[in-house]
Amino acid sequence: MSAGDLGAAAVRAALFLSLWGTGAAIYAAWRRDVRALLSARIAAGVAFGLVVIAALSMMFALATHDFSILYVAENNARETPLFYSIISLWAALEGSILLWTAILAGATAFIAFRGTLAIPRLATTALAVMFAMLTFFLLLITTPAADPFARLAVAPENGNGPNALLQNHPLMALHPPLLYLGYVLTSVPFAYAIASLILGEGGDRWLVATRRFALISWALLGVGIVAGAWWSYAVLGWGGYWAWDPVENAAIMPWLTSTAYLHSVMVEEKRSLLRTWNLALVVATFALTILGTFLTRSGVVNSVHSFSLSAIGPILLGYLVAILVLSVGLLLWRSARLRDAGPIGAPLSREAIFLFQNVLFMAATLTVLLGTLYPLVAEAISGAQLSIGGPYFDRVEIPVALALLFLMGIGPQLPWHGASRATLERQFTAPIVAAALGALAALVTGTSALAAVLTYALGAFVLATVVQEFARGVRARRTLHGEAALAAFSNLFRRNGRRYGGYVVHLGIVLVALAVATSQARTVDAERTLAPGDSLEIAGYTVRLDAIRPVSEPQRDSIVADLVISGNGASEHLRPALVQYPNSAAAVGSPGIGAGLRDDLYTILAAYDQRTLSWATIRTRVIPGVSWLWLGGAVVGIGAIIAALPAPRRRAMRMPIAEVAVSAK
Amino acid sequence: MLERIGARRVLIVAALGVAVLVGTVAATNLASSTVYYLTPSEAKARNIPSKQIVRLGGQVKADTLKVAFGGGGTATFSLVITDGVEDVLVIADGALPGLLREGAGAVVEGAFLPDGTFHADQVIAKHDEVYTAPTVGATPAHRTSFP
Numbered sequence: 001m002s003a004g005d006l007g008a009a010a011v012r013a014a015l016f017l018s019l020w021g022t023g024a025a026i027y028a029a030w031r032r033d034v035r036a037l038l039s040a041r042i043a044a045g046v047a048f049g050l051v052v053i054a055a056l057s058m059m060f061a062l063a064t065h066d067f068s069i070l071y072v073a074e075n076n077a078r079e080t081p082l083f084y085s086i087i088s089l090w091a092a093l094e095g096s097i098l099l100w101t102a103i104l105a106g107a108t109a110f111i112a113f114r115g116t117l118a119i120p121r122l123a124t125t126a127l128a129v130m131f132a133m134l135t136f137f138l139l140l141i142t143t144p145a146a147d148p149f150a151r152l153a154v155a156p157e158n159g160n161g162p163n164a165l166l167q168n169h170p171l172m173a174l175h176p177p178l179l180y181l182g183y184v185l186t187s188v189p190f191a192y193a194i195a196s197l198i199l200g201e202g203g204d205r206w207l208v209a210t211r212r213f214a215l216i217s218w219a220l221l222g223v224g225i226v227a228g229a230w231w232s233y234a235v236l237g238w239g240g241y242w243a244w245d246p247v248e249n250a251a252i253m254p255w256l257t258s259t260a261y262l263h264s265v266m267v268e269e270k271r272s273l274l275r276t277w278n279l280a281l282v283v284a285t286f287a288l289t290i291l292g293t294f295l296t297r298s299g300v301v302n303s304v305h306s307f308s309l310s311a312i313g314p315i316l317l318g319y320l321v322a323i324l325v326l327s328v329g330l331l332l333w334r335s336a337r338l339r340d341a342g343p344i345g346a347p348l349s350r351e352a353i354f355l356f357q358n359v360l361f362m363a364a365t366l367t368v369l370l371g372t373l374y375p376l377v378a379e380a381i382s383g384a385q386l387s388i389g390g391p392y393f394d395r396v397e398i399p400v401a402l403a404l405l406f407l408m409g410i411g412p413q414l415p416w417h418g419a420s421r422a423t424l425e426r427q428f429t430a431p432i433v434a435a436a437l438g439a440l441a442a443l444v445t446g447t448s449a450l451a452a453v454l455t456y457a458l459g460a461f462v463l464a465t466v467v468q469e470f471a472r473g474v475r476a477r478r479t480l481h482g483e484a485a486l487a488a489f490s491n492l493f494r495r496n497g498r499r500y501g502g503y504v505v506h507l508g509i510v511l512v513a514l515a516v517a518t519s520q521a522r523t524v525d526a527e528r529t530l531a532p533g534d535s536l537e538i539a540g541y542t543v544r545l546d547a548i549r550p551v552s553e554p555q556r557d558s559i560v561a562d563l564v565i566s567g568n569g570a571s572e573h574l575r576p577a578l579v580q581y582p583n584s585a586a587a588v589g590s591p592g593i594g595a596g597l598r599d600d601l602y603t604i605l606a607a608y609d610q611r612t613l614s615w616a617t618i619r620t621r622v623i624p625g626v627s628w629l630w631l632g633g634a635v636v637g638i639g640a641i642i643a644a645l646p647a648p649r650r651r652a653m654r655m656p657i658a659e660v661a662v663s664a665k
Numbered sequence: 666m667l668e669r670i671g672a673r674r675v676l677i678v679a680a681l682g683v684a685v686l687v688g689t690v691a692a693t694n695l696a697s698s699t700v701y702y703l704t705p706s707e708a709k710a711r712n713i714p715s716k717q718i719v720r721l722g723g724q725v726k727a728d729t730l731k732v733a734f735g736g737g738g739t740a741t742f743s744l745v746i747t748d749g750v751e752d753v754l755v756i757a758d759g760a761l762p763g764l765l766r767e768g769a770g771a772v773v774e775g776a777f778l779p780d781g782t783f784h785a786d787q788v789i790a791k792h793d794e795v796y797t798a799p800t801v802g803a804t805p806a807h808r809t810s811f812p
Binding site for chain 2: 396
C-alpha cells in the first residue's frame with residue numbers, strides 16, 4: 001500500500017467518523033445523552049488521528065517524490081531539496097486544504113475532550129458545529145475539486161517542481177501554517193457563538209469559554225501576516241513588504257475584526273454591553289476567513305497569490321453564503337434575548353473609547369473590503385477590467401490607523417464608567433510631553449512627512465502610557481507586597497497577564513507603526529550598471545561589484561553578483577542573484593539583504609550581460625528601520641502569549657504564625 | 666438620567682460622524698485610484714488621455730526589445746506590446762526586468778505620452794502556482810517597479 005492509498009483511505013474513514021460525530025454530538029446536546037457524547041468524543045479523536053496520518057502520508061509522498069500522485073507531480077521534482085519537499089504540503093491548493101482540515105480536526109478534538117468538561121451542553125452543541133464544518137472540508141478533499149490524493153494513470157519521470165517563489169526562502173515554512181492556524185482557530189469562537197444562539201443563552205458563557213482561543217487565533221493571524229510581509233520582502237525583490245494585494249487584504253480583514261472583538265469583549269465582560277455586536281464580530285471574523293480563502297483560491301481576483309483556477313470557487317462561495325444565512329438568521333431569531341444591561345456611559349470612559357475603536361476597525365475592514373471587491377463589481381457591471389491602486393488604501397487606511405494609535409494610548413488610561421478631570425491630568429500629562437518629544441525626534445532625524453511625524457508623536461504617546469502603567473504597577477506591588485523591583489515586574493505578568501500582556505502587545509504595535517512610518521518616509525533608491533571593480537554610493541554606503549558568476553545547483557541555476565559593502569561602519573558581503581528554475585518561464589530575483597537595526601541595505605541584481613558577464617545592473621535601496629517591523633511582530637506574539645497564559649491560582653493570604661495558632665484553636 | 670442620555674447621544678453622533686468621514690474619504694479616493702486594464706486595441710478605441718495611469722497588457726512583439734545605456738550607468742529600454750491587431754511602443758527607464766521576454770505575455774503600468782508612446786513605471790507579471798507563461802489578456806499582479 002502506497003502512501004497515497006493510505007492517505008486517501010484515512011481521509012475517507014475520517015469523513016465517515018466526522019459524519020457520525022456530527023449526528024452523535026447533535027443527539028448528545030439535544031437529549032443530554034452522555035453515551036452519545038462519549039461516542040462523539042472518540043469519533044473526534046480518531047478522525048483527528050486519521051487526518052494527521054493523511055497529512056503525514058502526503059509529506060512522505062512529497063519527500064519520496066511519488067509522482068503517481070498528481071499533487072506531487074505538479075509541486076515536486078526529484079531535485080527539490082528535502083526541506084522544500086516536505087513544506088510543499090502547503091505549496092498549492094489541495095495540500096493547503098488538507099493542512100487546513102488537519103488543524104480543524106485538531107480543534108474539534110480539543111473541544112470534544114477538554115471543552116465539554118467545563119460547560120457540557122454549550123460545548124457539545126459547539127462540537128456539533130465543529131463536526132459539521134469538518135465534514136464539509138473532508139467532503140471537499142474527497143471531491144475532484146480539491147482531492148490531494150488524485151492519481152495519475154502513468155507516473156511521469158519527473159515532476160514539475162514547486163513554484164519558484166515558494167522554494168526560494170525558508171520563511172515559506174513558517175508563514176502559511178501560521179496563517180492557516182489563525183484562520184482555522186477563528187472557527188472555535190464561531191462554533192461557540194452559534195451554539196449559544198441555538199441554545200438561546202443570553203449570557204456570556206460562550207465568550208468566556210473561547211476567550212483564549214480568540215486571542216490565540218488573533219495572535220497567530222497577526223504574526224502570520226508579519227511573517228508574510230517578511231517573506232514578501234525577502235523573496236519578491238521589490239524592496240517592499242506590503243502592496244495591498246488582494247491576498248494581503250484577505251488576511252488583514254479578519255485580523256481587523258478580530259482585534260475589534262478582543263477589545264469589545266472586555267466591554268461585555270465588565271459591563272454586559274454590546275452582546276449582539278460581539279456575536280456579529282465573531283461571525284464576521286470567521287466569514288472573512290472563508291471569504292479570503294474564496295477570493296484567493298477561486299481566481300476571481302488577480303493577485304500575486306491568485307492560484308490556478310479550480311472548481312473550488314463555487315463550493316467555497318456556497319459555504320460562505322450558507323454560513324452567513326445561518327448566522328444572520330440565528331442572530332435575528334435570538335435578538336430579543338440579547339439585551340444589554342444598560343446604555344454606554346460617558347464619552348470619556350474606557351467603554352466609550354472601545355466603542356470608537358470598534359467603529360474605526362469596522363471602517364478599516366469595510367474600506368479594505370470595498371477596495372478589494374470593487375474590481376469584481378465593476379467588471380460584473382461594466383465589463384471593464386480594472387484594479388484599485390495602493391494610493392486608495394494608503395489615503396484611507398493611514399488616517400484610520402493613526403486614529404487607532406491615538407485611541408490605543410487613551411483607552412487603557414481611562415477608567416470604566418467615566419473619568420474625572422483629576423484622573424485625566426494624572427494619566428495624560430507625561431504622555432502628552434512624550435508625544436511632543438516624539439514629533440521632535442521625527443523632525444530631528446529628517447522625517448518630515450506628516451503621517452510619519454504623527455506616527456512618531458502618537459507612538460511616543462502610547463509608549464509613555466505603557467511605561468507609566470508598568471511603573472505604577474511595580475510601585476504598587478513594592479508597597480503592598482514588599483517585593484524587589486524586578487520580582488514585582490515579573491509578578492505583574494504572572495498575576496495579571498491579560499492586562500500587562502496586552503500592554504506588551506501595544507508596544508509591539510507601536511514598533512510596527514514606527515517601522516512602517518520610518519521605512520515609508522525615508523527609503524532611498526539608486527540603480528547603476530557596474531563592471532566588476534566599479535562601485536556605487538548610496539546613503540553613506542559604498543557598494544562594490546566584485547564579480548558576476550554562475551552557480552549551478554541540482555534544482556536551479558543562478559547568476560550571482562558578489563557585492564562588497566562598506567561605509568556606515570558596515571563590512572559585509574551581499575549576494576543578490578537571478579535564479580532560474582527549470583519549471584519557470586522567467587528568472588526569479590533573489591535579493592541580497594544586509595539587515596541592521598538602523599537600516600537595511602537591499603540589493604537586487606536587475607540585469608546582467610548574458611554573453612560575457614562583463615556588467616551587471618545593481619538596484620540598491622536603503623530602507624531605515626524595517627527590521628523593527630519583524631521585531632514588532634515578535635513582541636506582539638510574546639505579549640499575546642503572556643496574555644493567554646493562565647494566571648496562577650491565588651494563594652490564601654499569609655498570616656503570621658501566632659494568628660494561625662490562635663485560629664487553629 | 667437626563668445627563669446619561671445626553672452623553673449617549675454625543676457618543677452616537679460622534680461614532681456616526683467618524684463612520685461618515687471615513688466613508689467619504691474612501692468614496693472620493695476610490696475613483697481616483699482606479700487603474701484600468703486595457704489591451705492595445707482597447708486603449709486606441711477609448712482614446713485614453715495622456716497622464717492617466719493604466720495597465721497595458723499583451724505580447725511582447727518579436728525583435729522589438731531594445732536596451733540603451735546612458736551616462737553614469739543608467740539604462741532605458743523599449744519594446745512593442747501587441748494584441749495582434751494594434752501595437753504600442755513602450756519605453757521605460759531602468760534595467761530590463763528579467764520578466765520580459767519577446768513573444769511572451771507582459772503587463773506594464775504607466776501612462777500614454779501625447780505622441781501615443783506608452784511610458785511604463787512598472788512591469789507586472791503574474792506568478793501562477795502551476796508555472797505557465799502569462800497568456801495574452803492575463804491580468805496583473807506582482808510588480809517590479811523601477812525608477
